[in-house]
Amino acid sequence: MNVTIITGGSDGIGAEMARQLAGKHRQGIALVLAGRSSEKLDAVAAQCRAHGAQVLCVAMDVADEAQCRALVDQAVAGFGRIDALVNNAGMSAQALFEEVKAEDLHWYEDLMRVNLWGAVWCTHAALPHLLESRGRIVAVSSLSGLIGVPGRTAYAATKFAMTGFFEALRAEVKLRGVSVTTAFPGVVTTNIRVRGYNAQGRPLGKSGLKEDDAMSVEECARLIVDGMERRQREVVMTAKGKLGRFLKLAGAGRGGRHGPGGAEGRGASALDHARKRSPLPWIVRFGPLVPAGGTVLDLACGRGRHLRWFAARGHPVVGVDRDAEALATLQGVGETVAADIENGPWPLAGRQFAAVVVTNYLWRPLFPRILESVAEGGLLLHETFAQGNETVGKPSRPDFLLAPGELLQAYPSLRILAYEDGFLPEPDRFVQRIAAVRERPSRTPNRYLL
Incomplete structure (x- = not known):
């Protein structure tokens, strides 16, 4: 039986991933759903159990290291193994840096504990079990983890850090049979931006982004699930995101030893070149x-x-x-x-x-x-x-x-x-x-x- 941990599993992308995995694998999967709301976790668990999946709910906060390690311990105690870890829990933020007062700046650190350290702590605790099962790690980052945009200094810092951490980890564990998939959603129809921090570190109460072309949470979850099961390196979800990724890689290559017409000048990934070497x-x-x-x-x-x-x-x-x-x-x-x-x-x-x-x-x-x-x-x-x-x-x-x-x-x-x-x-x-x-x-x- 495949045992999958999903943080942020009570709502949004994490909850939808759980439902899709349960619908796809039925009795062949055990889900460990983590989140802060026991009530919401229980509701998602009931939907997954209706498909035949086994479910363990763990009410916890990824901003606390001890709770992250306890989550992994409970998963192993309940099912004896871990085959996949989905680091999905996260918070958003929207504020111009100059508008953040010195006495409020601490919430940048709070955001880092949730978006980066929560994933690091969970991954560190689960890694021995994932190495044993030759399992899968998923990091749900953001397009803000690829390209910085105004008003997202705090959020982009956490997501860039997350992207870099898991990119390096991928290189470390690949030879041991563990895949690391980093997902880069754009604007998705969830409430993450409404609950995110404003300049004072309080809930925004509304989205600061244009929502007209938001991707459905169902489509986003499907792409991540597919990327995880295919052991893809990255899942970049929107045409704008893919273009931005390409242009960034292309720009990084200009002026290099190959010149504009060389491999880097054509936007080829440095990681692809490293793999060939x-x-x-x-x-x-x-x-x-x-x-x-x-x-x-x-x-x-x-x-x-x-x-x-x-x-x-x-x-x-x-x-x-x-x-x-x-x-x-x-x-x-x-x-x-x-x-x-x-x-x-x-x-x-x-x-x-x-x-x-x-x-x-x-x-x-x-x-x-x-x-x-x-x-x-x-x-x-x-x-x-x-x-x-x-x-x-x-x-x-x-x-x-x-x-x-x-x-x-x-x-x-x-x-x-x-x-x-x-x-x-x-x-x-x-x-x-x-x-x-x-x-x-x-x-x-x-x-x-x-």
């Missing part, structure tokens, strides 16, 4: 098993993200690719070999390596060559696209997709340390991957630290 998690996980000082071969290495990673750890490296321009960027990193390994002769005849790395590349006639290139005691790391990928993107041709178990059959003489065949998010793809060794004869079992 970073080694795959499979390589990071098993790379330390390569014998110290052993030479690593990377086939179809491209611009050498894995060569650089191994070279930085003291390994001599050899990169093979037919793209001479890409290989030129590896000058000083290690040995490079420009060769068409699909149509030309094998360029490494007679050579063996402490590790052979093949990623996002498949040419079946090379399986025997790859196998013979692994030295005694050496490691093979092979990850590429598998059947099913045609449903989410490219490559989609069957020739470029591995059949179930194909890598296991390709390297029969190696000892298999790990094998996986399945779906990975961010970006969505189907992969098959293997980590295997050519064992040396030994009187005692070899130990491979996993």
Whole structure:
């Protein structure tokens, strides 16, 4: 059973997410709804139970650390696990900074405790359980967490902080199987702005924003639920928000080393570039098993993200690719070999390596060559696209997709340390991957630290 905690679950977006999750998963979900109003929580819980969901209501205030930690404790005590945490609780504010008097400025800190620290405390308490379940974290931020606008200095500060915190956390926990989805709603038909702070730190009593084009709470909740279940990085909900996000990223890239016509100048996300430069998690996980000082071969290495990673750890490296321009960027990193390994002769005849790395590349006639290139005691790391990928993107041709178990059959003489065949998010793809060794004869079992 999936166990999901939703803060701010008594009203608005949180309550609607609970109803949609209950309607979708019915007996397959247990909801832990947190909010300040027991009466409102009970009303939402009744609606969810009508769909067959189990529900635990916890009256609490996320501005108090002890109550945040107690919420997680109650969820685990009630259901034994946590699969998702939705940090939805929040308050709004609308005031020009110059209109806030010194004696009232403390409410900026109060707002930060609700919008940022409440999410931080809940996430910190739930994280060990989410790591165990390879679960999902959702942070409901705001378009004000992407773009600052007049009258929203306090609110934007909390939401920018929230956005930055969860963006950094995403990078920390991704390799452990936990997804972090940050949602950026615009104006939504809830009462959050009516209850938000004015310049004196008292309830506004009305919305300070134009509500004509407000998104329905049902649509907003649906988009967040969908993003959470698909393990999306971000859910930016409005056309204006997406345009603002794009222009901001594009503007950040101007004047960079690529110039206006380069990748940054076209508004590509710096995070996307970082992902392309970073080694795959499979390589990071098993790379330390390569014998110290052993030479690593990377086939179809491209611009050498894995060569650089191994070279930085003291390994001599050899990169093979037919793209001479890409290989030129590896000058000083290690040995490079420009060769068409699909149509030309094998360029490494007679050579063996402490590790052979093949990623996002498949040419079946090379399986025997790859196998013979692994030295005694050496490691093979092979990850590429598998059947099913045609449903989410490219490559989609069957020739470029591995059949179930194909890598296991390709390297029969190696000892298999790990094998996986399945779906990975961010970006969505189907992969098959293997980590295997050519064992040396030994009187005692070899130990491979996993």
